[in-house]
Amino acid sequence: MQNSNIMYNIEQLYDLSGLKEIHQNDEAFIRIIKEAFINHTPADATKMLNACSAGDWAQVGFLAHKLKSSIDILKIASIKDDIRTIELNARQQKQLTSLPELVQKVNIVIAMTAKQMNE
Amino acid sequence: MKGKNFLIFVLEDDKLYNTILHHFLSLNPEHEVKSFTTGAELLKALHQKPDFITLDYSLPDGNAMQLLKQIRDVLPEVRIVIVSAQQDVQTAIDLLKKGADDYLVKDSETQDRLWVAIKNCKEKISLKKEIETLQTEVSKKxxxxxxxxxxxxxxxxxxxxxxxxxxxxxxxxxxxxxxxxxxxxxxxxxxxxxxxxxxxxxxxxxxxxxxxxxxxxxxxxxxxxxxxxxxxxxxxxxxxxxxxxxxxxxxxxxxxxxxxxxxxxxxxxxxxxxxxxxxxxxxxxxxxxxxxxxxxxxxxxxxxxxxxxxxxxxxxxPLRNRENDVLLIAKHFIEQFCSENNLPKKYLSLEAKKQLLNYQFPGNIRELKSIIDLSCVMSDGEEIELAHTQRVSATMPGSITSLEEPVTLRRFTLQLLQDYLEKYDYDVLKVAQVLNVGKSTLYRLIKNKELNVPEKVY
Known part of the structure; x- marks a missing residue:
């Protein structure tokens, strides 16, 4: 389901500055956050991709809602608007034809973010 | 749980956000934070009686609306704050109507607002505990x-x-x-x-x-x-x-x-x-x-x-019909007065006890209290001598010295009030305060001509 029209920013996809500020540069905590993201968020994004393929829009909406706060916290700016569009359209079941592309984009960006975090 | 006295439950199915909330709320060493990812897990743990619960709106096994009622049925007093990415105003209003204490949208200020909500919750709990303590004290009293x-x-x-x-x-x-x-x-x-x-x-x-x-x-x-x-x-x-x-x-x-x-x-x-x-x-x-x-x-x-x-x-x-109660009450009043006025402990002499037992106390316990308070002030040593109570009674118009005369309670009371009015230059408020009677009672008696005062007073 790869789409060659999607362009991705190859610079750092996430920004932890806000989180570091709130938690006073607690390196141990930042490490825990990264681990939590790497261990759980890509899996949820993949679940959303599968739900989209199955046409299970309620589940797509639920997972988009869940991913939204993680994307906001880590300031993954390139998909901030996309995840909101997915949640809204999936819940209201409108413009469904555009959703697979957006869901795939989110899935790929999250996977790339996790990869960057691991490096 | 040593050193921790504020139990917080965090219900958040997003592992990342759950971790953040758990870490943030654990920064205060007084907090014990427990995380849950489903409503069912949280309901099972309610017997631990948390002080504060944060709920995500969307959950894998339902939503906060359904869970709120189930929590409130078990813990009607617990503080519940919804922390959700759901920005629909009507949903927030409905949740607040159903018993949520606050609704926070997940954004960059969520953690600060959560901190304020917890601070308010602690103040509320502290006030509640203070009220309960005071109520217990009043009940004991x-x-x-x-x-x-x-x-x-x-x-x-x-x-x-x-x-x-x-x-x-x-x-x-x-x-x-x-x-x-x-x-x-x-x-x-x-x-x-x-x-x-x-x-x-x-x-x-x-x-x-x-x-x-x-x-x-x-x-x-x-x-x-x-x-x-x-x-x-x-x-x-x-x-x-x-x-x-x-x-x-x-x-x-x-x-x-x-x-x-x-x-x-x-x-x-x-x-x-x-x-x-x-x-x-x-x-x-x-x-x-x-x-x-x-x-x-x-x-x-x-x-x-x-x-x-x-x-x-x-x-x-009436006190005169309460056998030896007069001595028990007198002892209590002496202890109370000495304690309140930082005086050394005092006790009644045998003669003083005898005199109190023989007295009729038309003013009952209120009169006894007045006698005892004055006796405590007048006595120099530990023992309240007969002389002191005699002195007390001598300063109380119509009191012990007139016990032998057959008088009705009403006549005695009126005489007592009349004497005090004259003693305090017909200052009704002063007499009401000294004798611990209602000023309206005095005014009524004056109005009914049962007490005599110069025209200018009334």
Whole structure:
């Protein structure tokens, strides 16, 4: 389901500055956050991709809602608007034809973010 | 849990956000934070009685709306804050209506706002604990076995009746001579009843002018009469779910008696100047030094109200009929006075005890308290000698020195009041304060010409 029209920013996809500020540069905590993201968020994004393929829009909406706060916290700016569009359209079941592309984009960006975090 | 005294539950199915909230809330060493990812897990752990719960709106096994009710059924008092990415205003309103204490949208300020919510919650809990402590202290104070001192046969009967009265909501009428402690009995019943955490509202009927009494009892609406510049709730509404103590009920104006009877029958009031009916759940305790049946026969007290109020009658015996109670109470008053005034411990001499046992105490316990307080002040050493009590009695007009004369209680009381009025240059407020009687009682007696004062005073 790869789409060659999607362009991705190859610079750092996430920004932890806000989180570091709130938690006073607690390196141990930042490490825990990264681990939590790497261990759980890509899996949820993949679940959303599968739900989209199955046409299970309620589940797509639920997972988009869940991913939204993680994307906001880590300031993954390139998909901030996309995840909101997915949640809204999936819940209201409108413009469904555009959703697979957006869901795939989110899935790929999250996977790339996790990869960057691991490096 | 050592050093931790604030239990927080975090319900958040997003592992990342859950981790953040858990870490953030654990920054305070007083917090113990437990994380859950499903509503079912959280419900199972409610027996741990958390102080604070954060709920995500969307959950894999339902949503916060359904969970709120289930939590509230188990823990009605717990503080619940919804932390959600759901920005729909109507959802937030519905959740607040269903019992959520706050609704926070997940954004960059969520953690700061959560911190404020927890701070407010702690203050609320602290205030609640303070109120509970104070209520316990008040209950202890009015634990009638300790608050009402007495070992005599007549008082044992009184204790038995107080115990029975405290178990139910029956209307209680407390009768007895002035100074026998009728208000103390009313408080003891309330603070030992199931209504003890609700208000105890005393109203002295004799102290409030008749024309203001209706507004005092039932409240009034703004503008209902000259001077009613604001709406005011009355004593019945103030005492809702609690106890209303109507002291000196025998002094109530006959026209108001009819209104009171209606309220007692219908269990609802109407504020002066309003047509709105307000239901009230109030336990009534009344007290009087008068013989109400005699007042009924005289036509000054309604017969139907008399029977309505009679309920369980507790008659307090005069101190002179309470055997050796006078010595027990005197001992208590000495300890109390010395403690409050940082005086060394004192005790009564044998002669002083004998004199107190032989005295008639027309002013009952109030008079005994006055004698003891003065005796404590007058005595130099540990022992309160006979001389001291004699000196006390000598300074109390019509007191112990006149015991041998056969006088009626009323005549004695009037003489006492008259002497004090003369002693304090007819300063009614001063005499009321010194003798611990209502100033309105004094004014009434002056008005009725039972006490003599120069024209300029009244």
């Amino acid at each position: 009015y634990n009638f076995q300790k608050a009402i001192i007495g070992n005599s046969t007549p008082m044992k009967q009184v204790f038995s009746l107080i115990e029975k009265a405290a178990l139910t909501n029956i209307t209680v009428s407390v009768t007895g001579e002035t100074g026998t402690g009728k208000d103390l009995v009313a408080k003891a019943i309330h603070f030992n009843s199931t209504r003890k955490s609700r208000p105890f509202v005393p109203v002295n009927i004799a102290a409030i002018p008749a024309e203001l009494m209706e507004s005092e009892l039932f409240g009034h609406e703004k503008g209902s009469f000259t001077g009613a510049v604001t709406q005011r709730i009355g004593k019945f509404e103030e005492a809702n779910k609690g106890t209303l103590f109507l002291d000196e009920i025998g002094e109530m104006d006959i026209t108001l008696q009819a209104k009171l009877l209606r309220v007692l029958q219908e269990k609802e009031i109407t504020r002066v100047g309003s047509n709105k009916i307000i239901p009230v759940d109030v336990r009534i305790i009344v007290a009087t030094h008068r013989n109400l049946l005699a007042e009924v026969k005289k036509g000054t007290f309604r017969e139907d109200l008399y029977y309505r109020l009679l309920g369980l009658n507790i008659h307090l015996p």
